[in-house]
Amino acid sequence: MAAVQWHSRVRRYVAEKQSCGLEVASVEFGDYHPLKSITVTDSKSRRGARKGSTSSSSSSSSSVAMDPLSCMMDGTDPLSMFAAASASEPHLTLPHSISSGRKEKEDEVAVDFEPWSSKRGEILARFTTTEKLSINLFMGSDKGKVAITVTGSQRELLNLSQQDYVNRIEELNQSLKEAWASDQKVKALKIVIQCSKLLSDTDVIQFYPSKFVLITDILDTFGRLVYERIWSMCSDPHPLPGTGSDEVNDTAKETCLNWFFKIASIRELIPRLYVEIALLKCNCFLTKCGIQKTLPRLTAMIRGIGDPLVAVYARAYLCRIGMEVAPHLKDSLNQNFFDLLETFRQIHGDSVQNQLVLQRVEIPVYLTLYSPAIHWILQCVSYRAPEDYINCAEIWVEFTCRHFTKREVNTVLSDIIKHMTPDRAFEEAYPQLQSVIRKILTYFHDFSVLFSMERFLPFMDMFQKDSVRVEVCRSIMEVFIKHQHEPTRDPVILNALLHVCKTMHDSVNALTLDDDKRSLALLINGFIRMVSFGRDFEQQLSFCVEARATFCNLEPVLVQLIHTVNQLAMETRRVMRGSHSRKTAAFVRACAAYSFITIPSLTSIFSRLNLYLLSGQVALANQCLSQADAFLKAAVSLLPEVPRSVSIEGKMRSSEGFLLDFINNFLSTLLVVPDHPEAGVLYLVRGLLNMVQDYTWEDNSDAKVQVYVSALPLLAAMSQETYLYCIPKVDSNETLYGGDPKFVAEINKLCETLIGQVLDHLKILGRDESVRRQSSLAFSLFGCLLAHGDLRNNKLNQLAVNLWNLSHKHGYCDTQTSVRTLEFIKHLAQQPNMLHISDMVQRLILQSRT
Structure with missing residues (x-):
């Protein structure tokens, strides 16, 4: 196959369009139409009727379209049946373990609740004194007799420093434990009662918060010992008996009642109140709602305390123990808080004021003494x-x-x-x-x-x-x-919404x-598409500039912004009806600059290629020739960077198909792109073909020569006196060259080079015995010569015949396609001035593998 001279066929696009138009057939009303609803006739044969009979007496017809699914299910919906069945089933109740687990959760304080132990040290360190303190412990009715042995004399108990006072309280706590361990329960109770009495003493008022902490430590110890003692008496001491159920035997209940009877016999309010609060948890051994009934009563008892400072700490202790045993019982907590508010009026009463004058304590200092108790009560209430x-x-x-x-x-x-x-x-x-x-x-x-x-x-x-x-x-x-x-x-x-979208983007x-990036980008793109400033195009462009800076990490959003700006440029062109003023011309150039700056930031190379081409087409439509030229050259220069495989939905696939699609689209655009006056004839076409020539294609691939074959229709269209399509107000090469023979000669020369490359590749395929690929490529080049070559040229005509015969030589050409192509050629031969086609038909051999 020797190289031949190329001659493009002269095209008359308007006449060809008219001749290729489809015949319009009129459809009368009532005729069959593919979208017309189908009427199904349900025929039921009579008993004894002849098989295959179509008489009206043997069938009944319905004009209503029948739904086959409804027929199979007798009009019932299985999903509705299941829903109805589930609605009729009785609701299952939670098992006891689950419901009891929920109750246990309610009865426990969460870890976010600050415990009393974390406040204890802070109170002791904050509220100190240098004055002398006293501990008056009288166990019997005779006030002159000390019924408990405490290290030191009576004088020492009445004249103690703060550290000595703390040491003595620690000794009392230890004495309580020793008395309990030696089974001296009454002695232990007396120690607790006498220690509780100390909380009514406010002689050294600045030390009262620390005194409260020390005394309540003793009360906590006593409450824990009593509770553990009664718990050990239960029939089954392993589970926590918080319900007063059968797990608590009569002995445990009687013991518990005995303790409460002893507490009730305490004559003074403050020790009776504090000791009963310390044993509050033991109420669970008696009845299920023992704690719930006791809390309101204890809350009401505190109202009998006259000193507001003593009362507020009694409320703090009740709230603390209440939170430990029943944090879900909020009513008593709230009532203690409201009672606290009511007692503040007492601060300005004569009793408190006289006490402050006597101890030389100012009101601001006095009010700070309330802070630990109030803070604790508020924490409990707010829990x-x-x-x-x-x-x-x-x-x-x-x-x-x-x-x-x-x-x-x-x-x-x-x-x-x-x-x-x-x-x-x-x-x-x-x-x-x-x-x-x-x-x-x-x-x-x-x-x-x-x-x-x-x-x-x-x-x-x-x-x-x-x-x-x-x-x-x-x-x-x-x-x-x-x-x-x-x-x-x-x-x-x-x-x-910009703030909302920025939050998602960040x-x-x-x-x-x-997948998350994709879903976020879809939402942001939906917002961008709904933003419109009407005819204020500059404001729209400013919004896109701001959005580009805001959403720079989501590539689909950047792609959407480029499309939005290109659409904005085309809308400007529509409003100006293709005739830009100086202002709108500058604006569409600004739009082109936006796209040109944004596209390189994309990571997807095919997104960049397609957007370069699209933006170049938009710039060309707006008569921005230099900007269009820059976009197209950027696309051509990017081609060598296209990888041989790309990731599609997580799978690596060959990029050849995508690259060929892009190049074909690019070639169709080059028809209307005028040559640059300083760059030479067909510089973009030559640049593209050079990139294709240098690109590293896959092994055993025909993609490069497929591009050469695709370029031939473009070059043939460029050699016509009138182009198939053009852009208004943009002079294409048809106007610039005006059919100059030198320009046509350049086109023909380039076509001959491309055909020579394809023919050489066909020879290589023949030597490599890749006859299937050779057949496909030869048939493709034959179709290109038939559509765009001037087959009146004998050498070109003979080349077409040779390509046809080569494509059918080994029988790999699709028979149906070959038959239809041959019929088209025969039809073409019947047209006027097509004698050369008639001669060619005689030499075309139709051969299949069979």
Whole structure:
């Protein structure tokens, strides 16, 4: 196969289009149409009717279209049947272990509750004194007799330093343990009673908080010893008997009642109150609701204490023990707090004021003595209070959204923020807060109204855990995309949603899954598509510039922004009807600059290639020739970087198919691109072919010569006097060269070079016995010569015949395609001035492998 001279066939595109048009056949009403609904006739043969009979007497017809699925199921829906069956089943109750587990959770204080032990040392270190202290212990009715042996004389007990006082209290605590161990239960009780009496003494008022800590240590020890003693008497001491059930035998109950009877015989209020509080947990041995009934009674007893300082610490001790044994019983805690508020008026009474004057204590110093007790009471009252509150608010917000306006909803949000912000309570209520957001989004689809609520965005600020915050932002964007049907330019909506989208974008890191990135990008792209500033194109471009800086880590968003800017340039062209003013011409060049700057930041090489080409086409349509030239040259220079394989949905695949598609699209664009006056004839076509020539293709690949074959139709179209298509107000090469013979000669020369390359490759395939590939490539080149070559040239005509015969030589050519092609050639030969085609048909051999 010797090289031949190329001559392009002269084309008359308008005439060819008319001749190739499909005939229009009129369809009368009632005729068959593929989209027309089908009427199914259900025929039921009569008994005894002749087989195959079609008479009307042997069948019944229905004009209603029948659903085969409905027929099979007798009109019943299996999913509805299952739902009905499940609704009719009785609800299962929780097993005892689960329900009891929940109750045990309620009866336990969570780890986030600051224990008393962490405050004890702080109080002892803070509230000190240099004055002398006294310990008056009189066990009997005779006040002059000391019934307990304490190291030292009576004088020492009445004139103690702070450290001596602490040491003496420690000795009493040890004496309590020794008396209990030696089975002297009455002596132990007397020690506790006398120590409790010390809490009524406020002679050294500045030391009272520390005294409270030391004395309550003794009370705690006594309460623990009594409880363990009664517990050991139970019939089954292993499980914790917190219910007064059969596990507690009569002996244990009688012992417990005996202790409470002894406490009831204490005449003075303060020791009787403190000792009973210390044994509060023992009420569980008597009845199931013993603790629940005892707490209100003890709370009421404290109201009988006249000194407000003594009373507040008694309330603190009751709240502390109450939290240890029954933290879920909140009523008594709240009542103690309210009683505390009522006692503050006593501070200004004569009794307290006279005491402060006597001890030379100022009011500010005196008030600091209340702080440990008040702080503890408030901690107990606030425990799980946000949880209770938010559970209520979660339900209330739906009622407000359904029946009221944004004003009332805003008030509810403000109240939630007020309650959940202290101590960062919102961190424990993220599910409920998310539910609040979902319910608001269910009823408020107008985002201008939603974001006009002053407290909505501050409410969102409470979601400070990254995963939760992103999930909330997802919910907002999903609702926006679903219900926002018209583009918006509302600054309130745009600023708020930009913040929401930025939150989602900033959550992306190196560990983020590709699926998560893709879903986030889809939501952000949905927002970008809904932003429109109308005819204010410059504002739209400014928004895209801001969005590019905000969403730089999500490549699909950058791609969407480039498409948006290209669309903006084309919209400008439409508004100006293709005739740009100086201002709009500068604007579309700015759009081109935006795309040219943004595209290199993309990692996907095919995204860059396609966007370079698309942006070049947009620039060309807007008469930005230098910008279009820059885009196309950038695309050509990028081709050598295309890898031989790319990752598609996690799998590595050959990139040849994608590359060939891009090159074919690129070639079709080059028809309307005018040559640069300083770059030579067909410089972009030559540059592309040179890149194809130097590219490292896969082994045993015909992709390179397929590009050469694809370039021949482009070169043939370039040699026509009138091009197949053009861009208004852009002069293509048909205008620049005007059919100059030198230009046509350059085209023909380039075509001959390409054909020579293809023919050489066919020879190589023949030597390598790759006859199937040779057949396919030869048939492809034959079709190109038939469509675009001037076959009146004998050498070109003979080359076409040889290619046909080569493609059919080994029988690998598709027979159906060959037959249809041969029929087309015969039809073409019947046209005027097609004698050379008639002669060629005679030499075409149709051969198959059979």
